[in-house]
Structures are given as structure tokens and as C-alpha cells.
Amino acid sequence: xxxxxxxxxxxxxxxxxxxxxxxxxxxxxxxxxxxxxxxxxxxxxxxxxxxxxxxxxxxxxxxxxxxxxxxxxxxxxxxxxxxxxxxxxxxxxxxxxxxxxxxxxxxxxxxxxxxxxxxxxxxxxxxxxxxxxxxxxxxxxxxxxxxxxxxxxxxxxxxxxxxxxxxxxxxxxxxxxxxxxxxxxxxxxxxxxxxxxxxxxxxxxxxxxxxxxxxxxxxxxxxxxxxxxxxxxxxxxxxxxxxxxxxxxxx
Numbered sequence: 492x493x494x495x496x497x498x499x500x501x502x503x504x505x506x507x508x509x510x511x512x513x514x515x516x517x518x519x520x521x522x523x524x525x526x527x528x529x530x531x532x533x534x535x536x537x538x539x540x541x542x543x544x545x546x547x548x549x550x551x552x553x554x555x556x557x558x559x560x561x562x563x564x565x566x567x568x569x570x571x572x573x574x575x576x577x578x579x580x581x582x583x584x585x586x587x588x589x590x591x592x593x594x595x596x597x598x599x600x601x602x603x604x605x606x607x608x609x610x611x612x613x614x615x616x617x618x619x620x621x622x623x624x625x626x627x628x629x630x631x632x633x634x635x636x637x638x639x640x641x642x643x644x645x646x647x648x649x650x651x652x653x654x655x656x657x658x659x660x661x662x663x664x665x666x667x668x669x670x671x672x673x674x675x676x677x678x679x680x681x682x683x684x685x686x687x688x689x690x691x692x693x694x695x696x697x698x699x700x701x702x703x704x705x706x707x708x709x710x711x712x713x714x715x716x717x718x719x720x721x722x723x724x725x726x727x728x729x730x731x732x733x734x735x736x737x738x739x740x741x742x
Contacts, residue, residue: 492632495519495547496535497569498556499527502579504606506556507535509614513636519547523561542568552577552632554598559583566590575625581652584645585619596620596629599648603659617643617651668728675725700742707739 492515496503499522507517517535522528525541532539538547546569553576555565562583569576571592578588581599588595597619602612616633619642620626626642633640643651666687673680693702706714715736722729 492516492551493518493549495521495550495553496531496556497521497553497565499524499531500556500558501604501606502600503554503556504531504534505604505608505611506554506579506600507531509611509636511535512611515635518550521546548574551575553592554579555588562587575628577620577629581617581655582649585621586645589621594620594622594625596625597643597648598629598633599643601651601655613637613639615639615641617641617648619644619648665731668731672725672728703739705739707736710740 492510494510494515494517496507496517496519499520503520503522507520510517517537519537520528520532520535520539521542521544522531522539523542525539525544528539528541540546553569553571553574555562555576555578557565557578559580559582562578562580565588569591573593575594575596576588576592577596577598578585579598579600581601585595585597597617599617600614601617602614604614614637616637616639618626618629618633618640620629630640630642669683670680672678673683706718718732719729722732
């Protein structure tokens with residue numbers, strides 16, 4: 492497919508690389524900031540412009556990869572007629588594109604994407620559209636860039652996005668708090684890496700609920716008390732420790 496990327500941040504950059512890797516042609520990058528568009532366009536070998544410039548209207552697909560809030564103002568800048576346009580957000584309805592094209596939808600990459608990554612990870616794609624033609628076209632296209640493609644309506648995609656926040660953003664926040672605790676207590680945070688990796692590997696085979704371990708799971712009041720005393724100088728982490736302990740002990 493011939494593709495125009497609207498956006499030049501993390502998601503647009505990784506998707507642009509993936510599309511090119513899978514033999515699709517990115518013909519233009521558009522961004523609010525011309526300098527940012529230029530950087531990505533030079534990497535992908537295509538033209539570029541900002542929102543005030545001329546959109547290349549010869550593409551098969553227009554992929555909008557911008558922050559969620561800006562999506563609601565997009566129809567002030569673009570009118571695509573019947574050309575297919577999609578956005579990549581997990582928590583925004585496809586109907587935000589309703590006034591832009593007769594054929595619009597979703598191409599949601601369910602993965603944490605940063606332009607600095609050296610190797611593109613496996614990216615499941617959720618697709619949706621305002622009509623069957625759009626959905627089937629996006630489904631076929633997504634299957635050329637990923638082995639995991641599923642149809643997902645607005646409500647299901649929102650729920651999946653929420654679950655993703657829990658397992659990714661919240662978990663990473665706990666990592667950050669553990670790192671801060673280790674630094675203050677002069678412990679090598681890297682010693683936790685094998686434990687983190689083993690836990691992640693384990694839940695690929697077993698339900699997380701069945702492999703829950705730790706003092707809260709064992710109702711080990713003695714160890715819990717010692718941990719909480721140790722956390723007296725770390726009130727935020729102590730608060731989370733108490734909340735998570737209660738959740739584990741009282742499912």
C-alpha cells in the first residue's frame with residue numbers, strides 16, 4: 492500500500508519503519524512541526540510537510556498517529572473524501588474521524604512503542620471501521636505487518652487499553668518506585684532483573700492468579716510487619732504496599 496503518515500512521534504516513527512520493512516511505501520510524512528516531519532521523512536525516504544502544506548492525495552491509506560487530544564481537532568485540517576483514514580489510539584472512538592472521510596477506522600498497535608528501540612517488537616493490531624469494506628481492507632493490510640490481527644470495536648478496544656495500562660504503565664511505575672527504594676537503601680536494582688524476567692515468562696504459561704507468591708499470599712504476618720517497618724521512610728511505597736497486600740489477601 493501507499494501510505495501517508497500523519498504524525499512524527501514514537502508511534503508514527505515505529506509504524507513507518509514497520510510499513511517500510513514489510514514492503515509498503517510511505518509516500519509522505521505530515522506533522523504540526525515541519526522539522527520533525529523532515530527527520531522522519533528522511534529516514535523513510537519520502538516527502539514531508541506540515542499541516543499547512545499540501546496533502547498527497549494519491550495514497551491508499553492515511554494513518555493518523557498523534558496524541559489523543561489533538562485527534563478531536565483533526566477535521567479542521569483534513570478532508571479526505573472517500574480516501575481511507577485511520578487513527579492509532581486505543582481509547583478514542585473511530586467516529587472522531589467521521590467528518591473527514593466516507594471510509595474511516597482504527598489501526599491500533601497494542602504495544603508500547605518508542606522511536607529509540609533498536610528492534611521492532613511483535614505488535615498485535617486491533618482494527619475497526621465504519622463499514623465492512625474498511626474493516627476488511629484494514630484487516631488484510633494489518634495481516635501483512637503482524638501475525639496477530641483482531642477486529643475490535645470501540646468498547647472492547649477501550650477495555651483492552653485499560654488492561655494495558657494496568658500491566659504496562661502501572662507495573663512500570665512499581666519498577667520505578669522499587670528502583671528509587673533500592674537507590675535510597677543502597678541496594679543494586681539490577682539484582683531484581685532475573686526475578687522480573689522469570690515472573691514475566693511464568694505468566695505466558697500459567698494464569699497470574701495461580702502463580703501468585705509472596706508474604707501476602709501466604710498470610711505471613713511476621714514478614715509483612717517487618718516490611719512495613721522498613722518502609723516507614725518511604726510513605727508512598729508503603730501506601731501501595733498496604734493496598735496491594737490487602738488486594739492479594741482479600742481477592
